[in-house]
Amino acid sequence: xxxxxxxxxxxxxxxxxxxxxxxxxxxxxxxxxxxxxxxxxxxxxxxxxxxxxxxxxxxxxxxxxxxxxxxxxxxxxxxxxxxxxxxxxxxxxxxxxxxxxxxxxxxxxxxxxxxxxxxxxxxxxxxxxxxxxxxxxxxxxxxxxxxxxxxxxxxxxxxxxxxxxx
Amino acid sequence: xxxxxxxxxxxxxxxxxxxxxxxxxxxxxxxxxxxxxxxxxxxxxxxxxxxxxxxxxxxxxxxxxxxxxxxxxxxxxxxxxxxxxxxxxxxxxxxxxxxxxxxxxxxxxxxxxxxxxxxxxxxxxxxxxxxxxxxxxxxxxxxxxxxxxxxxxxxxxxxxxxxxxxxxxxxxxxxxxxxxxxxxxxxxxxxxxxxxxxxxxxxxxxxxxxxxxxxxxxxxxxxxxxxxxxxxxxxxxxxxxxxxxxxxxxxxxxxxxxxxxxxxxxxxxxxxxxxxxxxxxxxxxxxxxxxxxxxxxxxxxxxxxxxxxxxxxxxxxxxxxxxxxxxxxxxxxxxxxxxxxxxxxxxxxxxxxxxxxxxxxxxxxxxxxxxxxxxxxxxxxxxxxxxxxxxxxxxxxxxxxxxxxxxxxxxxxxxxxxxxxxxxxxxxxxxxxxxxxxxxxxxxxxxxxxxxxxxxxxxxxxxxxxxxxxxxxxxxxxxxxxxxxxxxxxxxxxxxxxxxxxxxxxxxxxxxxxxxxxxxxxxxxxxxxxxxxxxxx
Numbered sequence: 001x002x003x004x005x006x007x008x009x010x011x012x013x014x015x016x017x018x019x020x021x022x023x024x025x026x027x028x029x030x031x032x033x034x035x036x037x038x039x040x041x042x043x044x045x046x047x048x049x050x051x052x053x054x055x056x057x058x059x060x061x062x063x064x065x066x067x068x069x070x071x072x073x074x075x076x077x078x079x080x081x082x083x084x085x086x087x088x089x090x091x092x093x094x095x096x097x098x099x100x101x102x103x104x105x106x107x108x109x110x111x112x113x114x115x116x117x118x119x120x121x122x123x124x125x126x127x128x129x130x131x132x133x134x135x136x137x138x139x140x141x142x143x144x145x146x147x148x149x150x151x152x153x154x155x156x157x158x159x160x161x162x163x164x165x166x
Numbered sequence: 167x168x169x170x171x172x173x174x175x176x177x178x179x180x181x182x183x184x185x186x187x188x189x190x191x192x193x194x195x196x197x198x199x200x201x202x203x204x205x206x207x208x209x210x211x212x213x214x215x216x217x218x219x220x221x222x223x224x225x226x227x228x229x230x231x232x233x234x235x236x237x238x239x240x241x242x243x244x245x246x247x248x249x250x251x252x253x254x255x256x257x258x259x260x261x262x263x264x265x266x267x268x269x270x271x272x273x274x275x276x277x278x279x280x281x282x283x284x285x286x287x288x289x290x291x292x293x294x295x296x297x298x299x300x301x302x303x304x305x306x307x308x309x310x311x312x313x314x315x316x317x318x319x320x321x322x323x324x325x326x327x328x329x330x331x332x333x334x335x336x337x338x339x340x341x342x343x344x345x346x347x348x349x350x351x352x353x354x355x356x357x358x359x360x361x362x363x364x365x366x367x368x369x370x371x372x373x374x375x376x377x378x379x380x381x382x383x384x385x386x387x388x389x390x391x392x393x394x395x396x397x398x399x400x401x402x403x404x405x406x407x408x409x410x411x412x413x414x415x416x417x418x419x420x421x422x423x424x425x426x427x428x429x430x431x432x433x434x435x436x437x438x439x440x441x442x443x444x445x446x447x448x449x450x451x452x453x454x455x456x457x458x459x460x461x462x463x464x465x466x467x468x469x470x471x472x473x474x475x476x477x478x479x480x481x482x483x484x485x486x487x488x489x490x491x492x493x494x495x496x497x498x499x500x501x502x503x504x505x506x507x508x509x510x511x512x513x514x515x516x517x518x519x520x521x522x523x524x525x526x527x528x529x530x531x532x533x534x535x536x537x538x539x540x541x542x543x544x545x546x547x548x549x550x551x552x553x554x555x556x557x558x559x560x561x562x563x564x565x566x567x568x569x570x571x572x573x574x575x576x577x578x579x580x581x582x583x584x585x586x587x588x589x590x591x592x593x594x595x596x597x598x599x600x601x602x603x604x605x606x607x608x609x610x611x612x613x614x615x616x617x618x619x620x621x622x623x624x625x626x627x628x629x630x631x632x633x634x635x636x637x638x639x640x641x642x643x644x645x646x647x648x649x650x651x652x653x654x655x656x657x658x659x660x661x662x663x664x665x666x667x668x669x670x671x672x673x674x675x676x677x678x679x680x681x682x683x684x685x686x687x688x689x690x691x692x693x694x695x696x697x698x699x700x701x702x703x
């Protein structure tokens with residue numbers, strides 16, 4: 001006899017939890033769809049906090065330690081809130097050859113944040129990625145989901161300032 | 167449904183489409199989109215909307231290859247190959263009226279935008295995997311069928327036994343395109359022989375090598391081709407469930423693959439009783455989350471199961487004990503994309519292309535300091551010199567060539583002296599590098615090889631999953647030594663220690679990531695040792 005478990009209540013009235021719940025329901029609350037569930041949380045909230053991980057663990061009937069283990073293993077999952085704008089500098093080989101490190105240095109000098117950090121006013125997060133596959137546009141940067149290419153450090157900083165000002 | 171029914175369906179689709187004699191294709195792959203292809207497509211569609219019904223057709227297509235000249239637009243008869251098309255480069259929305267005029271009957275090409283389609287970049291390619299790329303609308307199921315798509319699957323399901331399918335693939339001599347080069351037919355027959363009720367087919371689309379974007383281009387340009395290959399594989403080995411494990415960093419490819427699966431399911435080409443046969447096959451997408459090690463097959467399966475993507479020792483191989491313990495066939499995107507033509511044309515046809523031990527063609531992503539950055543497909547056995555200087559157009563700004571890096575962080579650098587080597591799995595191995603998935607990064611004289619080696623070691627250090635000590639600690643130590651050398655603070659003893667460490671990590675790591683992590687160091691030491699020695703104190 002299998003016991004029917006009750007699913008946990010949504011943590012709050014925030015509508016975004018419904019999206020997360022729907023994603024888990026689509027996969028039949030299967031434990032092996034954990035990564036899908038974490039993607040859903042990150043798409044909805046931008047990062048994974050303890051509340052979200054606990055909710056996912058309870059819903060999928062997994063230990064919280066496992067959820068935390070998976071969340072920390074994969075680079076794409078963020079455990080801290082991100083800035084309003086995300087600037088991902090590609091550091092793949094082609095971009096490296098064409099000066100990705102100059103971009104990172106330029107942004108660090110201007111905004112004072114290294115890859116993985118967010119500015120104090122939460123306006124900008126700088127991240128680095130291992131090849132976004134836009135090698136034809138090297139050095140490539142993904143700014144809020146849009147790939148922009150062939151920029152120098154000065155042009156990139158200018159572009160970022162524009163985005164932040166808007 | 168048999169082949170005749172499918173042909174009837176294609177004819178019906180063609181009649182419904184009522185296409186004009188020339189169509190305008192806009193490259194909507196990720197690279198061209200980033201350089202502004204979407205507004206160009208809108209402008210062309212807008213201009214086309216004013217014309218009479220059936221007088222003009224504008225469609226978004228997949229990768230045309232020459233990424234550095236994007237956004238690309240081609241004007242050609244429907245289904246015509248790219249080298250018969252008029253290709254326009256760096257098109258802006260303002261150019262739309264002129265291009266539409268050139269596509270109308272009697273229109274002359276717009277010479278100021280023209281990119282010669284007889285240039286070596288287009289003329290010297292041999293497209294098998296990319297045959298439909300840049301021609302078919304990736305979101306259109308009908309478009310794929312009109313180009314003869316799914317004929318191989320229908321043929322396999324209705325006219326061939328699973329064993330015959332495996333035999334064709336074995337006869338073709340196809341080897342795994344993910345980098346290892348394991349004979350595909352052998353892999354298929356091993357899984358086919360496993361006495362199990364449940365088997366799985368996995369498509370490895372976790373293209374993690376920096377500088378490689380072949381699989382992404384295939385999925386963005388012709389997703390149905392990959393699904394068809396997977397379905398044929400599932401039929402051959404006796405599986406009814408497939409997974410595509412794809413990087414989350416490729417949102418466009420994920421979107422197009424989802425659309426393709428949805429449309430194929432609706433048309434009855436994926437799902438239960440495919441094309442009214444007894445064969446069932448369902449496909450699901452699983453997203454990666456940014457871990458390079460998940461390209462390793464056992465780590466990939468761990469990730470599909472929802473675990474940390476850590477590899478386990480082999481044997482048992484996935485063919486025996488794979489996903490959830492069931493026999494599992496794992497192939498790369500490009501390998502699956504080769505299957506449909508092998509079934510249609512016969513294994514002997516592919517075996518007639520390429521070199522003695524490496525058959526068929528290979529897709530390469532050309533990047534770095536090279537004139538024609540982009541995606542190419544050439545016969546196995548083409549020399550590196552032809553690829554870089556003829557097809558790739560050589561090095562820009564009059565600088566000198568220094569090395570070409572293949573195989574990503576598991577590969578190595580090939581210097582000028584070996585450029586006349588024909589490229590295949592085995593020749594690259596003798597040069598101390600490997601085919602890898604097909605990324606080729608060209609470096610000019612300004613690149614310092616110690617820096618390059620340090621860059622790759624940093625990559626491996628970051629991406630090491632931490633399960634086995636040689637890789638976890640070894641990459642860290644090797645990176646430290648390389649950093650010391652690069653900064654001019656190292657002694658001869660440090661270099662000797664680095665070489666010793668390379669051997670240890672190579673010999674004792676658990677999976678391919680660690681075993682091949684020293685390769686970039688060893689290969690740069692082999693060809694550019696003086697650059698290391700110059701930096702020693």
